[in-house]
Amino acid sequence: MPSVRIAELPWTTYHERVKNGEAVVFLPVGSLEQHGPHLPMNCDVIIPSVIAERTAEKVNGLVLPAVAYGYKSQPRSGGGNHFPGTTSVDGMTLVHVIRDIIRDLARHGVRKLVVLVGHYENTAFVIEGIDIALRELRWEGIGDFKVVRVDYWEYTRPSTFDQVWGDKFPGWATEHAGVMETSIMLAVAPGLVDMSKVPLHPPAEFPPYDLYPYRPEKGWVPSSGALCSAKIATADKGELFLSDYVAGVRQSILNEFA
Numbered sequence: 001m002p003s004v005r006i007a008e009l010p011w012t013t014y015h016e017r018v019k020n021g022e023a024v025v026f027l028p029v030g031s032l033e034q035h036g037p038h039l040p041m042n043c044d045v046i047i048p049s050v051i052a053e054r055t056a057e058k059v060n061g062l063v064l065p066a067v068a069y070g071y072k073s074q075p076r077s078g079g080g081n082h083f084p085g086t087t088s089v090d091g092m093t094l095v096h097v098i099r100d101i102i103r104d105l106a107r108h109g110v111r112k113l114v115v116l117v118g119h120y121e122n123t124a125f126v127i128e129g130i131d132i133a134l135r136e137l138r139w140e141g142i143g144d145f146k147v148v149r150v151d152y153w154e155y156t157r158p159s160t161f162d163q164v165w166g167d168k169f170p171g172w173a174t175e176h177a178g179v180m181e182t183s184i185m186l187a188v189a190p191g192l193v194d195m196s197k198v199p200l201h202p203p204a205e206f207p208p209y210d211l212y213p214y215r216p217e218k219g220w221v222p223s224s225g226a227l228c229s230a231k232i233a234t235a236d237k238g239e240l241f242l243s244d245y246v247a248g249v250r251q252s253i254l255n256e257f258a
Contacts, residue, residue, distance in 0.1 A: 004056040007065050014108075017062060021111035021144070024061035024253055026052035027101060029094075029126055031070030031119035034083040036177035036226030038197040040189075041085050043181050044070065048118035050188050051152050054246045059253055061114075067097060070119040075214050076206045077120050077173040079225045082216050091125045098129025099136070106137050106145050112257050114249065115149045120173070123151060148256050153180065155248025156241065164237055170203040174227045180241055182230035187238030198231050199224040 006014055006025070017023045028051075030044035040046075045066045052063045072081040072088040081088055089097075098115070105113060115130065117123050130147050137145050153172055161169055164179060175181070185193050204227040206220050221227070 004053055004061065004063050005065075006062050009062075014062070018105075019109040021109055023110065024056070024059050024112045024114060024257055025105060025110050026056055026061055026063045026114045026116060027098075028052050028063070028066035028116045028118055029070065029098070029122050030066050030068060031073070031078075031122065032068060032085070032087040033070065033073050033078055033119065034086050034177075034225045035181065036197075036199060036224050036230075038194050038199075038226075038230065039177055039182060039185055040192045042068070043177075043185060044118040046189055046192075047181065047184050048116040048152060050184070051242065051245045051249060052114070052116050054242065055114075055249045055253070058246070058250050061253075064101070066118070067094075067101075070094065071121040071125050074121055074210070075221050076210065077227075078176050079221050079227060080214050080216070082214065083225050091128075094122060094125040095129040095132065098126055099133040102130065102133035102145070102147070103136065106133075106142050111145050113145070113147045114253060115147060116249070117149065117151050120151070146256065148252055150249055150252065152245045152249065155245045156180075157244050160240055160244055163240065164232075170228045174203045176228075177226035178228040178230050179233045179237065182233035183235065183238035184241055185238070186233060186235040187242060190235065195233070198229060198233075199226045200229050200231060201226075203228040 028048035032041050035043045045068050049066050056063050069089045071091050071094050073086050201222050
């Protein structure tokens with residue numbers, strides 16, 4: 001079976017797949033960001049890429065290489081941009097990258113795009129890139145390009161919340177490097193996870209405001225970089241999350257691209 005990864009295809013095969021505008025193309029948008037001492041820094045690339053590939057296999061789609069750099073990590077959702085290794089781009093840079101990718105996809109013949117955001121801080125800039133790209137395509141007479149943008153974690157089913165956390169879910173912002181991400185990484189890339197280094201501290205607590213420039217000495221962000229503990233993470237839970245996300249994204253595609 002041919003690969004769903006666009007980068008692994010000859011251009012001629014890719015051209016045949018997308019030239020009529022029917023193929024669904026997936027673009028994961030991640031980051032290079034610290035995820036505590038137990039996870040690699042490319043979680044936000046690996047996880048949406050796996051979801052994209054598994055979904056593409058079900059809808060005869062194709063997956064672009066992920067955007068590997070994201071907008072600046074924020075203390076209350078990613079620990080902050082002050083950690084060594086976290087390597088970020090300005091918001092306008094990300095806007096332009098998304099815009100440029102969409103414009104070239106349209107030139108290839110693509111008309112159906114799914115953008116999977118794997119790094120929360122990217123969301124607004126991805127939306128702006130999509131908006132500008134579609135506006136410019138309309139100027140060029142292309143008005144049938146359609147984008148479905150998803151934050152994959154929003155597809156988590158209530159039964160999964162109950163099974164994984166019970167009544168102790170700390171919230172998605174504080175789940176950075178927590179149970180969900182660690183569980184999925186255990187399921188798809190266990191060699192990159194060191195459960196012996198999982199922090200055991202309680203979820204981080206923040207004031208209801210942001211501070212610029214952020215001062216690490218305030219102590220809001222745990223020194224581990226993780227905003228909660230992933231001690232209950234397992235590979236089985238990772239597959240449970242992935243099942244939710246692949247099913248949810250697939251259904252959204254059927255709804256919008258039928």
